[in-house]
Amino acid sequence: MPSSVPSFAELLGQTEQSAVHLELRDFYAPTERFEAWRRGERIDWEDRESWWHPYDQLIADTVARGVAIRRTRVVSEPVSEYIRWEHYVTHANVTAGEQVRWLPRRLTTNIPLPGNDFWLFDTTLLRVHHFSGDGVVVEDEITADAETVKLCFTAFEVVWKRAIPHHLYEI
Template identity: 50%
Template structure:
C-alpha cells in the first residue's frame, strides 16, 4: 500500500479500499454484532423475519458503491464468516441480508465453527488488503464497536497469520448459496 504511515493512520476504510488493487478479504468470527447502522433493520427482522433487501437503506448506500468501484477496478472481494451452529438470531439476519453483499460484488462463504477448531486464527475480525495491510476490528463483549474500533498493521507476522487464516477458512467454507442456517 503506497500510503505513508501518517496517511495510513488517518485514512478511512474507503481510502484504503480505493488504494487496493488486487484483493480485499474480510474474516468475521463473532456470533453477534451490535453496530448502530444495522440496529433498525435488525429489530425489524426480529419482529417480522423478513430482511430489508433495499440497497438504498441503512448502510448499503455507502457500502455498495465502495465494493462496486473496487470490483470494477479488478479487486477480488471475499468475505468469510465463522459461525456457531445452531446460529444466533443475528447470524440468521446476516445470512438473510447477504444477497446485498453478493449484489455489490463480494463473494461470501460460511464456515461452521466446529470445522475451524484446528485453524490458527487471530483474536479479532479483520480486513486484509492486497496481502499487505491488515485492519483489525475491535468490539465490546456485546458486539458494539470498542472505543478504539480498529487497528492497522503491515507487520509481516500479522499479515502472514491473517493470510493463512483467511485462506484456510475460505477453502473449508460453504458458498453462501449452499449454506443453510440452522436456527436456535
C-alpha cells in the first residue's frame, strides 16, 4: 500500500523558514554504515566524495536557500554504542549546514516531551516517526493539529535551549 505521507524531500522543499528535528531514542535500526563503524572502519572526512550522500546535499541546498535546520538529540548517559556512532557521523550533518545539539536525558525530567521523534516544518506541519521496539520505522504520520504542533514546538525549543552544541558535547 503506497504511503500517503509526502517524502522528507518534498516536505523540506516546501519549507520556507525552519525545520527542526527532535530525536529521543538511544538506538535505531542498524545500518551498514553503523556496522562498518563497529568493525573499526572510519570515514576519511577529508575525502568528502566518499561520504557525502544525497541527504547531505538536500540539507545543504535547503540551508543555502535560507531555511534554518536544527536537530536535538536527547540521550541517555553513558551513551549507547549507537549514540557514539551518531556523534561521530554528525560531522556530516554539521558540514551540510544543520545545527546539532545534544541533551542528556537526566536534564529533561521537567520538560513535557512527546513520545515520538518528529520533524516540524515552519512551525506548522509535523512529521511524526513511529518506530518498532528494535528501532525500525513502522510509519510516519503527518499532522497540522494545532495542539500537537504547539506541544512539539514548545518541547523542541526548551530542549534546544538546554542542549549542548555538538562541538562541545563530549561522549
